[in-house]
Amino acid sequence: MTGSTGSTGALTVLRFHLRRDRMMLFWWITGNVLLYYSQAVSTDGLYTTQAELDRAAAGMESNAAFIAMAGPARALNTLGGQVAWQAAAFGAIVAALMSMFLVGRHTRAEEESGRDELVRAAAIGRHAPLAATALVVVIANVLLGVLLAMSLVSYGLPAAGSWALGLAAGLTGLVFGGVALVAAQLVESTRAAYGITGAVIGVAYALRAIGDVGNGALSWLSPIGWGQYLRPYAEEQWWPALLSVVAVVVLAVAAVMLFDRRDIGSGVWPARPGPARGSLGSASALAWRLQRGSVIGWTFGMLLGGVAYGSIGDDVEDLLGDSEFSKDMFASAGNSVVDSFYATSAVMLALIGSGFAIASVQRLRGEEGAGFAEGLLATALPRWRWAVAHLVVTLVGTVAAVLAGGLGMGLGFALVTGDGSAVLRLTGATLPYAVPVLLLAALTWLAYGIRTRWAGVGWLGLGFCFIVMMFGELLQLPGWLMDVSPFQHLAQTPAEDFRVVPVVVLLAIIAALSWLGMAALRRRDLVTN
Amino acid sequence: MKRCIVGSMDSVIDITGLVKRFGHTTALDGLDLQVARGEVHGFLGPNGSGKSTTIRVLLGLLRADAGRVSLFGQDPWRDAAALHRRLAYVPGEVNLWPNLSGGEVIDLLGRLRGGLDEKRRAVLIERFELDPTKKSRTYSKGNRQKVALVAALSSDVELLILDEPTSGLDPLMEAVFTDCVDEFRDEGSSVLLSSHILAEVERLCDRVSIIRAGRTVESGTLADLRHLTRTSVSAELVESPSGLDRLTGVHDLVVEGARATFEVDTDHLGAALEALGRFGVRTLTSQPPTLEELFLRHYGEDVSS
Numbered sequence: 099m100t101g102s103t104g105s106t107g108a109l110t111v112l113r114f115h116l117r118r119d120r121m122m123l124f125w126w127i128t129g130n131v132l133l134y135y136s137q138a139v140s141t142d143g144l145y146t147t148q149a150e151l152d153r154a155a156a157g158m159e160s161n162a163a164f165i166a167m168a169g170p171a172r173a174l175n176t177l178g179g180q181v182a183w184q185a186a187a188f189g190a191i192v193a194a195l196m197s198m199f200l201v202g203r204h205t206r207a208e209e210e211s212g213r214d215e216l217v218r219a220a221a222i223g224r225h226a227p228l229a230a231t232a233l234v235v236v237i238a239n240v241l242l243g244v245l246l247a248m249s250l251v252s253y254g255l256p257a258a259g260s261w262a263l264g265l266a267a268g269l270t271g272l273v274f275g276g277v278a279l280v281a282a283q284l285v286e287s288t289r290a291a292y293g294i295t296g297a298v299i300g301v302a303y304a305l306r307a308i309g310d311v312g313n314g315a316l317s318w319l320s321p322i323g324w325g326q327y328l329r330p331y332a333e334e335q336w337w338p339a340l341l342s343v344v345a346v347v348v349l350a351v352a353a354v355m356l357f358d359r360r361d362i363g364s365g366v367w368p369a370r371p372g373p374a375r376g377s378l379g380s381a382s383a384l385a386w387r388l389q390r391g392s393v394i395g396w397t398f399g400m401l402l403g404g405v406a407y408g409s410i411g412d413d414v415e416d417l418l419g420d421s422e423f424s425k426d427m428f429a430s431a432g433n434s435v436v437d438s439f440y441a442t443s444a445v446m447l448a449l450i451g452s453g454f455a456i457a458s459v460q461r462l463r464g465e466e467g468a469g470f471a472e473g474l475l476a477t478a479l480p481r482w483r484w485a486v487a488h489l490v491v492t493l494v495g496t497v498a499a500v501l502a503g504g505l506g507m508g509l510g511f512a513l514v515t516g517d518g519s520a521v522l523r524l525t526g527a528t529l530p531y532a533v534p535v536l537l538l539a540a541l542t543w544l545a546y547g548i549r550t551r552w553a554g555v556g557w558l559g560l561g562f563c564f565i566v567m568m569f570g571e572l573l574q575l576p577g578w579l580m581d582v583s584p585f586q587h588l589a590q591t592p593a594e595d596f597r598v599v600p601v602v603v604l605l606a607i608i609a610a611l612s613w614l615g616m617a618a619l620r621r622r623d624l625v626t627n
Numbered sequence: 628m629k630r631c632i633v634g635s636m637d638s639v640i641d642i643t644g645l646v647k648r649f650g651h652t653t654a655l656d657g658l659d660l661q662v663a664r665g666e667v668h669g670f671l672g673p674n675g676s677g678k679s680t681t682i683r684v685l686l687g688l689l690r691a692d693a694g695r696v697s698l699f700g701q702d703p704w705r706d707a708a709a710l711h712r713r714l715a716y717v718p719g720e721v722n723l724w725p726n727l728s729g730g731e732v733i734d735l736l737g738r739l740r741g742g743l744d745e746k747r748r749a750v751l752i753e754r755f756e757l758d759p760t761k762k763s764r765t766y767s768k769g770n771r772q773k774v775a776l777v778a779a780l781s782s783d784v785e786l787l788i789l790d791e792p793t794s795g796l797d798p799l800m801e802a803v804f805t806d807c808v809d810e811f812r813d814e815g816s817s818v819l820l821s822s823h824i825l826a827e828v829e830r831l832c833d834r835v836s837i838i839r840a841g842r843t844v845e846s847g848t849l850a851d852l853r854h855l856t857r858t859s860v861s862a863e864l865v866e867s868p869s870g871l872d873r874l875t876g877v878h879d880l881v882v883e884g885a886r887a888t889f890e891v892d893t894d895h896l897g898a899a900l901e902a903l904g905r906f907g908v909r910t911l912t913s914q915p916p917t918l919e920e921l922f923l924r925h926y927g928e929d930v931s932s
C-alpha cells in the first residue's frame with residue numbers, strides 16, 4: 099500500500115506547506131474578504147436612501163463600460179446586488195491569483211530551488227507533493243468561500259446570496275488553481291507557469307467582459323462568468339457550480355497525467371533557449387530589461403484603471419448620492435462635482451501608481467540582496483551609474499504610468515460623454531500628480547541608500563498619503579500632519595487651476611532627497627551574503 | 628630611484644593591517660596580504676576566516692575600517708570603477724539574472740569591464756563545454772561558475788580575483804581551469820586565488836597566505852611554509868635507539884624495539900637523521916608535510932591551545 103506511485107506522506111507534506119503558508123494565506127484571504135465587505139460598507143455609506151440607490155443603479159445598468167469591467171448588472175438597486183457586482187469579478191481574480199501563487203510556490207519554485215529533491219528523497223509517494231499542493235489550494239479556497247459568505251451574512255446580507263458569492267469566489271479560485279497545476283507541469287520555470295496561468299485568467303476576464311456587454315454567450319466560456327451566473331442576491335441558480343466542479347476535476351486529472359509523463363525538474367515542453375550572444379551592453383540596457391515587464395504591465399493597468407474612472411462620465415452626481423461621506427470626499431474643492439470627482443480620481447490613480455514607483459526603486463535592493471550587484475559592481479561600472487540606470491527607469495515608468503492613467507480617464511470620459519476635448523484635459527490634469535509620486539520614490543531611494551532594509555519606508559509613506567487623502571478630514575487630523583503628504587500641496591486639477599510653485603518646490607525636495615540618497619549609497623558597504 | 632620601495636612597486640595587491648567590522652563582529656583584524664606582479668597567490672583559510680571579506684574590500688564593495696589597502700598602487704574604494712577595468716572577478720557564489728542566458732551575461736559583464744576578446748570567448752566556451760543559450764535559472768552551480776569564469780578569463784585584464792572558483796566544477800573542468808590560469812600567468816598577469824582545494828593550490832600557486840580569524844598567520848612560498856612544519860620519520864635500526872627524546876624538535880616519539888617513529892620540526896631534520904645514524908639505519912621512510920597537514924596545523928591551532 100505504500101507504492102511508489104501513491105500519495106503516501108501527502109498529509110505530512112501538507113502540514114509543512116500550511117506551516118509555511120499561514121501568513122500568506124491569512125493576508126490573501128483576509129484581503130479578499132475585505133474587498134467584498136468594504137463594498138457593502140461603502141455602498142451603505144454612499145447611498146442613504148433607496149431613491150438614491152435606485153437612481154445610481156439606473157445609471158450603472160446602462161453603462162456598458164461598467165458592465166464590461168464588473169459583470170452583468172443584476173439587482174443593482176439592492177445592497178447585495180451592488181456588492182456582488184462591484185466585487186465579484188475582481189474578487190474572483192484575486193482568488194485565482196492566490197491559487198496561482200500557491201501552486202507555483204509549491205511545485206515549480208520548489209523544483210527550481212532543488213528543495214523538491216530533498217523532500218522527494220524522503221519516504222513519500224511520487225504524487226505526494228502534487229496532492230499536498232492541491233490540498234493547500236482546496237483548503238485556501240474553501241476558507242475563502244466560507245469566510246466571505248459568513249462575513250457578508252454577518253453584515254446583514256441575505257444568506258443564500260452570500261453563500262452563492264462565497265461559492266463563486268472559492269470555485270473560481272479552484273478552477274484557476276487547476277489551471278496553474280497544469281501549467282506547472284508544462285513548463286520548466288515558475289515564471290513561465292505564472293505567465294500561462296496569468297494569461298488564462300486574463301482571457302477568462304476578457305471573455306466575460308465581451309460576453310456580458312453582448313449577448314452573454316462568451317461569458318459561458320469563462321470560469322469567472324460561471325461564478326457570476328450563480329446570480330448571487332438575484333434569484334440564485336446553483337447548477338453553474340457544476341461547470342466549475344467538472345473543470346476542476348478535469349484539470350486535476352490532466353495535471354496528474356502530465357506529471358506522470360515528465361521528469362522531475364523539467365517540463366512537458368522543453369525550456370526555450372535564450373540567445374547565445376547578448377545585446378545588453380550597459381547598465382541602462384540591463385535596468386530596462388529587468389524592469390520593462392513591470393513598466394509595461396503597470397502602464398497598461400493604469401490605463402485600464404483610468405478608463406474605469408473615466409467611464410463614469412458625467413453621471414458622477416447620481417452615482418455619488420447625497421451622503422455626507424461623498425460630499426466630504428468629492429465636493430471639498432467647492433467646484434463642480436464632476437471636476438472634483440476627477441481631481442480625486444487623479445490622486446487615487448497617482449496613489450496606485452506609487453506602487454510601481456516604490457517597487458521600482460526597491461528593485462535596487464532586490465538586485466543587491468540577490469547578489470546580482472556584486473558581480474556587476476566588480477566591473478568598471480561605478481556604483482552611482484548602476485543606481486542611476488534603475489532610477490531613470492523609475493522616473494520614466496512613473497511618468498508613463500501616471501500619464502496612462504490620465505489618458506485612460508480622458509478616453510473613458512470621452513467615450514461615454516462624446517466630449518473629445520476631455521482626453522487632453524484630464525491627461526493634463528493627472529500629470530502633475532506624478533510629482534508627489536516621485537517624491538515617494540525619492541524617499542524610498544534615500545532610505546535604501548542609507549540602509550537596504552529601510553527601503554520599506556516607501557510603503558509607509560504611501561500608506562500615510564493614502565490615509566490623509568481618504569480619511570484625513572474624517573479623522574480630523576491636524577493640519578500640519580496632513581501637510582506632510584506631498585499630495586496635499588498640489589492644485590486639485592482639474593477642479594482648480596494648475597499652480598507651478600508647489601510642483602517646483604516638490605521637485606526641489608526630490609532633487610535634494612535623491613542627492614542625499616546617492617551620497618549615502620556611495621558611503622556604505624554593499625550588502626553581500 | 629623609486630625602485631627602492633620594492634614591495635609596493637612590484638605589488639599588485641598590498642594590504643597591511645586591514646580591519647573590517649560588521650557591527651560588533653570583527654571580520655578582519657589587522658590582515659596583511661601582498662600579491663606580486665606575475666604571481667599566482669593562494670589565499671587560504673577556514674570558512675568564515677575573512678577571505679571573501681578581504682576580496683570585497685579589494686573590490687571596493689566594502690569599506691575598510693582601518694589599515695592600508697592598495698590595488699595597483701591605488702585606493703580600491705575611491706578608484707573602484709577605474710581599477711576594475713584592469714581586473715576580473717569570479718565570486719564564490721555566482722548569482723545570475725535567472726531570465727538572461729549565459730551568453731547574454733558573459734557579453735554584458737565583458738562589455739561593462741571594457742570589452743572582451745571574442746576569440747578567447749569562443750575558445751573558452753568550447754573548453755568549458757558551456758551551453759551559452761541556456762537561461763541562467765536552469766544552470767547548476769558549476770555551470771554558473773563557468774559563466775563567470777568565461778566572462779572573467781576572456782577579458783583582457785592584468786589581475787584575476789577568484790573566490791573559490793572551482794567549488795562546483797567536476798575534476799575534468801577543474802583541469803581546464805588550471806590550464807587556463809597557467810596560460811593567464813604566462814602572459815605576465817597576476818592571480819589571487821582563494822581556494823579550499825589543496826591540490827589546486829599546490830599545483831597553481833607560487834605563494835600562499837593563510838589567514839585565520841581575520842589575521843594572516845602565514846605567508847610565503849610553499850617551500851617556505853613546509854619549512855615551518857614537521858616531517859614524519861619512520862626508521863628500522865640495527866640496535867634499539869636511546870636518547871632520541873632529548874633531541875630538540877622531535878615530537879610524538881614511539882620506540883618499539885629497533886623501530887622508531889617520530890615527527891620532527893623540519894628545521895631539525897638533519898640533527899635527527901644524524902642521531903639515527905649512530906644506531907645503524909636499516910630502512911628509513913620520511914614524509915614531507917603535505918599541504919593538508921600544513922593547513923590542519925594552522926586551522927586547528929585554536930582547538931589545541
